[in-house]
Amino acid sequence: MIAKANSLQLFHLSRITHKYQFRSIETWALNALTTCYTRPIPAATFDEADGPSLLQITELAALCEQCEFLDAAIMRWKRLLGEGKDVALALGISERLNLRGLLGLSYHSMLLKGRDKWEADPLLTRSQRNRLLSGHYALDRLWERLLNKPPMLTHSTRCTGGSTVRCNQAWGALWKSTLDGEAGLAPAICGCAGQVDVGGKCN
Numbered sequence: 591m592i593a594k595a596n597s598l599q600l601f602h603l604s605r606i607t608h609k610y611q612f613r614s615i616e617t618w619a620l621n622a623l624t625t626c627y628t629r630p631i632p633a634a635t636f637d638e639a640d641g642p643s644l645l646q647i648t649e650l651a652a653l654c655e656q657c658e659f660l661d662a663a664i665m666r667w668k669r670l671l672g673e674g675k676d677v678a679l680a681l682g683i684s685e686r687l688n689l690r691g692l693l694g695l696s697y698h699s700m701l702l703k704g705r706d707k708w709e710a711d712p713l714l715t716r717s718q719r720n721r722l723l724s725g726h727y728a729l730d731r732l733w734e735r736l737l738n739k740p741p742m743l744t745h746s747t748r749c750t751g752g753s754t755v756r757c758n759q760a761w762g763a764l765w766k767s768t769l770d771g772e773a774g775l776a777p778a779i780c781g782c783a784g785q786v787d788v789g790g791k792c793n
Contacts, residue, residue, distance in 0.1 A: 681697065705726075
């Protein structure tokens with residue numbers, strides 16, 4: 591098993607061998623580093639103060655196209671997003687490395703934090719704040735449209751004639767009960783303004 595103290599050395603070795611194209615040593619170092627972090631009983635974690643940061647690990651895995659290692663790093667980012675931690679960092683790294691799945695989750699997580707958090711976070715760029723505002727506006731308009739017109743119900747091929755009518759009626763009743771809040775699924779309503787807050791937080 592790789593000792594914990596070696597994770598930082600393996601990280602630096604992987605970077606320098608990739609830079610100078612020492613392919614065999616690079617492959618060995620990356621495999622050792624991947625083993626170090628991803629086996630059932632890992633020798634190192636992404637949170638160790640004396641090892642490479644999660645940001646550094648993600649950049650290295652993407653740079654060297656080490657898919658298993660990158661997947662492990664992305665899973666750690668997702669857990670952090672689920673806890674509401676390091677959202678702006680996750681957003682920045684996913685944009686820079688074009689990690690599409692993580693990017694969507696990062697924007698969603700930041701959207702839920704509300705506008706006050708976006709404006710106060712020093713790690714967010716102006717373009718990222720604009721995207722958050724644009725996304726919130728688009729979701730708000732979508733919800734207003736859905737209030738008056740529920741999504742189309744796709745019927746089974748076995749659903750014909752009177753059955754189709756009954757299905758539409760049942761769907762309409764379910765949709766109305768959802769909007770009335772009976773099912774606990776309707777978005778929050780913001781204060782005296784009465785505006786829909788699709789993120790569940792009033793800005």
